[in-house]
Amino acid sequence: MGISERKEREKEEMRQRILEAALHLFRERGFEGVSIRNIAEAIEYSPATIYLYFKDKNELFYALQFEAMDIKRNHLLPSAAIEDPWERLLDFGRRYIDFGFKHPDLYDLLFIIKAPMDALENQQCWTLGVATHSFFVETVQACIDKRYFKSTDADTIAYTLWCHAHGLVSLFVRERMRMYPPEKREVLAWQSYEMIIKMAQTL
Amino acid sequence: MGISERKEREKEEMRQRILEAALHLFRERGFEGVSIRNIAEAIEYSPATIYLYFKDKNELFYALQFEAMDIKRNHLLPSAAIEDPWERLLDFGRRYIDFGFKHPDLYDLLFIIKAPMDALENQQCWTLGVATHSFFVETVQACIDKRYFKSTDADTIAYTLWCHAHGLVSLFVRERMRMYPPEKREVLAWQSYEMIIKMAQTL
DNA sequence: AAATATACTGAACAGTGTTTAGTAAAATCA
DNA sequence: TGATTTTACTAAACACTGTTCAGTATATTT
Incomplete structure (x- = not known):
């Protein structure tokens, strides 16, 4: 046939x-x-x-979200090759923020836009996202094992770092940094990233 | 008349x-x-x-944003009475996150929703926001002066803390914490707040 | 009492997501 | 082959959206 x-x-x-x-x-x-x-x-x-x-506009949206998740995955993927967990974590964070700055629309689609997150189409997108997040938590755990952190709570450390990176990108993407001059915004963001990394080291 | x-x-x-x-x-x-x-x-x-x-829906939106900003201001206001800058900073952060959790819709309106931010009506809202932010940066500066931080860059410290708090609230508000069980989400958020505070202390 | 200004509305325009009845063309069956 | 069914598609409609504008009834001023 x-x-x-x-x-x-x-x-x-x-x-x-x-x-x-x-x-x-x-x-x-x-x-x-x-x-x-x-x-x-x-x-x-x-x-x-x-x-x-597509059943409706939502399902089209889910499919797009999946595409965006795939692009993001490819953007972060090179980090996985780095042996040392601490260097891997640094690179991962840098790439995460870089993805947000380079593709604000896709970041929006993935992490900011309000939408029902329970359709079937979205399931695989979410699976991909959870996988990436697991990889992230595992890297944090590896850092803990190698005594890069004093704290041993991988979940909380990972979540704290994610909060910071997400806050950083989404304040930028949604233009809530008007109190800083335009040319300072990205600089400040990267300075903040350096700072959180130094903070994390002493944790 | x-x-x-x-x-x-x-x-x-x-x-x-x-x-x-x-x-x-x-x-x-x-x-x-x-x-x-x-x-x-x-x-x-x-x-x-x-x-x-109202000229159009946007201007109505701006007016609402101003109302939300006022509610937020009143929510944070009690912090200002605290003498010690470090305790004031702690309380301020707690209240900021608490506002986000208690009024997700207003938080949304203020910090997440995509909208043109240049109308006249919005100007005063923005002024209020900038004032609050200034108060926040001043508190950070006061902490620096009292040697609560090692770093002396008030702008970057303030921005880093804000990024974390905003990331925390907006991941919660926009339901991007599906990888954690529902009952753990708010707990994790507050643990993360405790962690960033401890981190900041060692900075 | 007449003229004017104010506050409001009905109806329309162009757009939106979505559904349904209907139509040509392609594939299958006799 | 010719008849029938299946497939792929569309025009038109429905109920909604933000927004505009001509028109109206009331209140105020002259």
Whole structure:
């Protein structure tokens, strides 16, 4: 049955074409500024067609979130190759913040936007995120084992570092740093990262 | 001219009635879930009437943001009475996080929601925010002066602490802590606060 | 009493997400 | 082959959104 195979392939291609157009538009105009009709126009199909491939706008959103999670994963991946856990942790943090600054729209999509997080489509995205987080906690644990920290509570240390990095990126992404001059914002952020690292060392 | 005075008072009352209804609805259904028509219905006026008191939905949003900022200010205010800067800083941080947990919708409005931040109405809100931030930085400076920190860079210390608190609250508010069991989330957050305080002490 | 200013509204416009009935084309069956 | 079913798609509608504007009834001033 070569036909049904081709059909399935075509269906998958169409799905990808929709996602591509959506991600493209989204990175151009922000998530709120993209409508089903926009996407439909971009791929030269009727709006109703999109509903043959995605249940609703939420499910399209979940799929996009998954794409973003994959891009983030690839951005952080090189850290995993670093042997020394402390150096790995440093590199990981730097890459996390760098991802946020380089792809504010994707960071937004992953960590800031309010959306129901319980759809099936989103499950695998969440799995990927949890995996990355586990890798992070494991690295912290490895640092504990090598006596880089005094505290032995890996969960709390990891969460504390994550809070800092997330706060840093999201204050930047959502433009809540107006009390600092524009050119100082990114500098201050990186200084703060250096500071939290030094603080962590003494913990 | 008693009439024009009364008119002005009535106009202000109407403005307040709109804001009250909007804030009420917003805290019930989230910001995205509130429409001009909803608000109009709540105060039993036509949607067009709202546009006689606010230029557009954004300006209504700014006014709400100002209300939220005021509530936050009152929530943090008691800290100012504490003499010792270190104790004041601790209390301030605790109150900041507590505000976020108790009023996630208002926190959202103030620090997370994406919106143009340059309208006139928003100016005074921003002024209030900057004042609070200045108070925070001054407290950090007072701690530096009393040798509670080793570092002398008040800006970076303040920003680092703010990043942590904001990251903590916004991960909670935007439900990005799914990898931890629900009952552990708030506990972990407060543990993390304790940890950053201890870290800061050794800085 | 007439003219003007004020406060408000109904109806419309262009946009949104989503559903449904219907239509051509493709694949399958006889 | 020709008839039938399945597939892929769309036009049109529904109920919503923010926003504007012509029109109206009341209150104030002349």
